[in-house]
Amino acid sequence: MRLAIVGGGSTYTPELIDGFARLRETLPLEEVRLVDPDESRLALVAGMSRRMLEHAGHSARVVGTTDLVDGVADADAVLIQLRVGGQHARHADETWPHEVGCIGQETTGPGGLAKALRTVPVVLRIAETVRRHAKPDAWIVDFTNPVGIVTRALLEAGHRAVGLCNVAIGFQRRYASLYGVEHDRVHLGHVGLNHLTWERSVTIDGRDRLPELLADRLGDLAGEVHLAPELLTQLGIVPSYYLRYYYAHDEVLREQLAEPTRAEAVQAIERELLELYADESQHVKPAALEGxxxxxxxxxxxxxxxxxxxxxxxxxxxxxxxxxxxxxxxxDHVIEVPAAYRDGRFVAEPVAPLADDLAGLVAAVAGYERLALDAAVHGGRDRVLRAMRAHPLVLQHDRAERLTDLLMAENARFLEWA
Incomplete structure (x- = not known):
């Protein structure tokens, strides 16, 4: 298999390479092409990736290139993992909404809208290059946030695409560890939109263990998602961490105002990682990558x-x-649920009806997502304002007006229509 990774200069790429080395029997790879416009960063990550595979005895070639066409040519699959504007844009997403009393987050709320506006046009251009130069049946796997909006943009444009997030697999691995079982024995009743999901069941060998988890490990479960135990008890399910931005918005905002941003923390980690990748004696995944x-x-x-x-x-x-x-x-909306790959496509499992409070929130955020995609594809302040106002964390018109002005000022260099 020939795999292209667009955004391959990410400091996170060696995590993927480590997985390729450990799970070579699961996914035989002949070549990995890392595509990134940052030549110096790409050289460091590609060099580290080669050493890791060589040390593990893996025969796959690693090719680094700044040329997108060359990178995706004849690829069997293309994984997109990019952040337009880098950590500096992320830092802005995490701060300017504070001026209007909203949380700052790169995938949820006003910051998430800004990221969608920056990202969708870039990903769609990449996807057109994939359509022209990769193998005719190549899949695009989108790991670029906001995954739900970006994946819908790809599907609406007729691309063979699927979105991927690590939230569900994190829950699955956690519950497998708690019960001391292989992870493939754990099946989650995972449902919602990307970064707006709940676990409604944890089935192991045909038995739903979630009720006993909520009874016996309530404090641990609540602590892991940073929400009140009483909320989990009342819901009878486990929200993802991202629901905290809705269920505990004001608490999160207070914390954000008192702490450095996640972008600042990641920038420090990335500096350390790039120094390690430059060291030619390094050939295993650094412990610092866990952060x-x-x-x-x-x-x-x-x-x-x-x-x-x-x-x-x-x-x-x-x-x-x-x-x-x-x-x-x-x-045509994009949801996040378990699905099996059959006959060349993904087929979602049936989902039992959602409780009214869950369905109401999903519907509201889905409405925002549709408006956000319209703004990202067609541009215009009016479209941005409509999407901003529709988000459940905004709603008020005056607040939406001020947030829209802040968004456009911070992102003017990324908005081609502005």
Whole structure:
């Protein structure tokens, strides 16, 4: 298999490479092409990646290139993992919403809208190059946030694409560890939109263990997602960490105002990692990479890619078209649920009806996402304002006006229509 990774100069790429080395029997690779416009950074990451594979005895070639066409040519699959504007833009997303009393986060709320506006046009251009130069049946696997919006943009443009997030696999691995079982014995009742999901069941060998987890480990479960135990008890399910931005917005805002941003922390980690990657004696994944985020991303990506190549077709959590799974959403909206790969496509498992409070929040955020994609594709302040106002964390018109002005001022160099 020939795999292209667009955004391959990311300091996180060696996490993927480590997974390729450990799980070589699951996903046989002949060549990995790392594509990135930052030549110096790419050289460091590609060099580290080669040493890691060589040390592990893996025969795959690693090629680094700044040329997108060369990078995706004849690829069997293309993984997109980029951040337009880098950590500096992320830092802005995490701070300017504070001026209007909103949380700053790069995928949720006003910051998430800014990221969508920066990202969607770039990804769509990349996807057109993939369409022209990769193999005709090549898949695009999108790990670029906001995954739900970006994946829908790709699907609406007719690309063979699926979205991937590491939230579900993190829950699965955690519950497998708690019960001392192999992770493939754990099946999650994972449902929602990207970064707006809940675990409604944790089934191990046909038995739902979530009720006993909530009874016996309530404090641990609540602590892991930083939410009140009483909330989990009342819901009877486990929200993802990203629900904290909705269920505890004001608490999160107070914390953000008192602490450095996540972007600042990641920048420090990246400086350390790049120094390590420059050291030619380094040939194993650095421990510092654990602080970079994206736990289990490599396993999730490898399992998904292997399934596409004819591997096991058990259900795994992906972002795909709704197509009636959640009947209160349009068919072409993108949801995040377990799906199996069969006959060249992903088929979602049936989902039991959502409780009214969950369905209401999903519907509201889905409405925002549709407006956000319209703004990202077609541009215009009015479209941005409509999307901003529609987000459940904004709503008020005056607040939306001020946030829209801040967003456009901070992102003017990225908005081609501005």
């Amino acid at each position: 970079r985020g994206g736990a289990f991303y490599s396993e999730a990506a490898i399992e998904l890619l292997a399934a596409m190549q004819g591997g096991a077709d058990r259900a795994r959590v992906v972002n795909l078209r709704n197509d009636g799974v959640l009947p209160f959403l349009p068919d």
